Amino acid sequence: MSTPTPPARILVVDDDPTVAEVVTGYLRRAGHSVEHAADGPAALDAAARAVPDLVVLDLMLPGIDGLEVCRRLRAEHPVPVIMLTARGDEDDRIAGLELGADDYVTKPFSPRELVLRVESVLRRSRGNRAGTAEARTVLCAAGLSLHPETRRASRDGLPLTLTLREFDLLAHFLAHPRRAHSREELMRDVWGWDFGDLSTVTVHVRRLRAKIEDDPAAPRLIQTVWGVGYRFEPAEDEAA
Secondary structure (H helix, E strand, O other), X not given: OOOOOOOOEEEEEOOOHHHHHHHHHHHHHOOOEEEEEOOHHHHHHXXXXXXXXXXXXXXXXXXXXXXXXXXXXXXXXXXXXXXXXXXXXHHHHHHHHHOOOOEEEEEOOOHHHHHHHHHHHHHHHHHHHXXXXXXXXXXXXXXXXXXXXXXEEEEXXXXXXXXXXXXXXXXXXXXXXXXEEEHHHHHHHHHOOOOOOOHXXXXXXHHHHHHHOOOOOOOOOEEEEOOOEEEEOOOOOOOO
C-alpha cells in the first residue's frame, strides 16, 4: 500500500468553469490546497506570488495559451506540470512534453485518474527527501553525477538543468548501466504507470540526450536498442 502524499499547493489553470470546479473539488478532497486561474496571465501572476508544488494546466487557454504558460513557468521554476489536452491533439501534447511537462491527461478524463497522476508526480518530486539509503547514493558514470537526495545533477562538473522526469530517467539509466530497457519498462519503473502513451518516454529520452550527449543526433550514452528500447552505455573503461 502506497504512503499517502503530503498535502501540496496546487495551481489549476483552466478556463472551463465546470472542469475547474470538478478538478479543484477532487484535489481539495484529496487534502491539497488548490488555487484556480482561468487564463494564462492569471496563472503566471499566481505562480509569481507563490510558487506552487504542482500545476495542472489546460493547453487551450485565452490570452496566453498553455504551451506558452508552461514555457514561462519552466523558465522560472522547476515546478512539476501536468497538462490537460483534448483527445487527438498529439502535436500539442508532444510540444508540452518537449517544454518539460511531467505528465498529461486527455479530455474527457476521470477526475480520480487525475488525482492519482497528481499524487504520483508529487511523490516523485518529494520522494528522495526521506533520507533513505537509495536517496543518499550518488550515481556517477561517463562524467555524469547525480545526487538523488538533493536532486542535483552535473556533467563534467557543470550543473545540468533537468526536469523531474528527466532526472528520474537518468537516475534509472545510471543505476542500471548496459541493460536494455523497453519503453514499457521505463514507463512502469520511472513514471510508475502500467499504461499510457509510450511517446512520453520517447520525448523524454530525446530531451535527455540533448542535455548529456556530445552529439544528440548520434547518441553514445543513451543508445537505441532496435526492437527493444534504450540502453545506457558508459565508457568502455568504466566498471560494469
